[in-house]
Amino acid sequence: MGRVGQARRAVVPQQDVTPGNGSATVSRLPPRMAAASEPLVRVSRRVLEPIVINRLNKNFGRKPAVRNLSFTVEPGRITGFLGPNGAGKTTTLRMLMGLATPTTGSATFGRRTYAELPHPQKTVGCVLEANFHPGRTGRNHLRVLAATAGVGDDRVDELLTLVGLAEAARQPASTYSMGMRQRLALAGALLGDPDYLILDEPANGLDPEGIRWLRAFLRNFAAQGRTVLMSSHLLHEVGATADDIVIINEGRLVKKARMVDLDLHGTSRVRVSDVDRAERVLADLGAGVVRGEDEQGPYLRVSNQDTDSIGAALFSAKVAVFELTRVRYELEEQFFDMLAQEQRPRGPVSA
């Protein structure tokens, strides 16, 4: 991943980053977007307020879906909202959009709830699920939304071109593929030229080209000072797009971080004779220690300490070291480690 945050502030064309290998390659935007991006760009925009999730709780019956969740989503940035299935991501987004009522707490744009915004569609674009009346054409679906957004049919056609649905515009939505439905839903969200974009699992159903297109689009969107909040359980997808990540599990906040900060954290993998003892020693050193296990047996993942101090500390404690490797910390692993840490008590683990 290893991206530099500033590189993405440029408007078109952007740097495209291939997930996983850490190398940045420059890619052109797909022609359909490049052709239509011009009328979308509004350079001078007022400074936006952050999205504020404040001590949000939601219970379904007795079952808590979201528990005391607080975080903010900064303008001008893409925030990836991560968590395993059932973590409460969609429920949180639905509360933000006013579709579900919080049990307690609030989810607001600045200080306003979605329903309190004077021009909701011109402020927030949202794709929660790509559902359409099967008999209505894609174009007519957008025309229904254009009426409430207060925009004309020319804007509808502009967006159909933008998302590459101009040719299928007059076919009923029932004939659309999953990817086409996602793109139609995105077009609907963009009708009012919003400042905020809320996307729930936007990569679902998109082909690789569609994902690349979406990624480039979102970067362009955020580069104009606008705000993107997108949920995903596909960690590498978010890793390649997001500036910030918010990770939740079982409805609780696990971690909020900037991607650049995460990338700076290297970690070390340590295999030792006495795992419990090594864990205590390294914890005393102030290192973050997480246990792991792979086909070669148990290991410790150690952060905040370089290999020299880890090796020296274990040597003084008379723990035999079988392996001590500096490893790149992939988001995926980091995510699972965070979840693991969440589920066990903090501090030294007694044997």
Added chain:
Amino acid sequence: MSGVLASEIRKISTTKLWWIMLLCVFVLGGAYALVPAFSANLAQSTVGDPTPAFEAPGTLRSVYNGGNTLARILALVIGIMAMGGEYRYKTMATTYIATPKRMRVILAKAASLLGFGLLYGLASVLAGLLVAIPFVLIKDGSLFLTRADTWRSLAFGVASIALWTLIGMGLGILIRNMVLAMLVGIGFAYVVEPSLAALFYIKHWDLGLNLMPTGATNAMLGVTNPFLFAAQDPFSWWQGALVLASWCLLPAIAGVIFTVRRDVV
């Protein structure tokens, strides 16, 4: 508000259902109107009724609104589908995101349905009118279009259909499962209500008859046909209109209280 209304009108006008239904109302409504026309014709030729059938304003009124019994069911279905379809096709979330003030959506939907309901009502009485013309010409009767009560009957025929559309919408708000709402609505109209009406009719319980949606519609239209279980002492047209309006409002208000505020699934 005008944006929401335009949006709701587009929702109906951009699917095929509305004009297929319109066609059904017109064609089938016309077919239904043939029943009172032929029966009046038959009564005249066999019983030898001293007043020629097509010279009695009441006969003409029953032909004009002959399609009403069918048109009201189709109107009910349209109303249920306009609301229930949003749940069925899971478009309610999109709708409420476009217009987060939910009561505005409900009111705009009701207004647009009222408009389409009037259109269906118009198609229904127009079909009745077209059916009446040949009978009147052949029997040398009159269309009675100079009489105020004829026009009142035509106007109420149209209005009653529009109200039935709203009854459907009310049911659609209250019962979020469209198929279930449809079963309840049609089941009530075709099974429950006629059974109750028959019972009330036999027991001569006029109030019960008058308070049923069909009885209320009959009161609006001035229908006195015993085959339609018309009450002996029917409500006046405005009482009938009030009763019918209540049938729209009760499920709608219950729906607004119990389902509209709830989380969108």
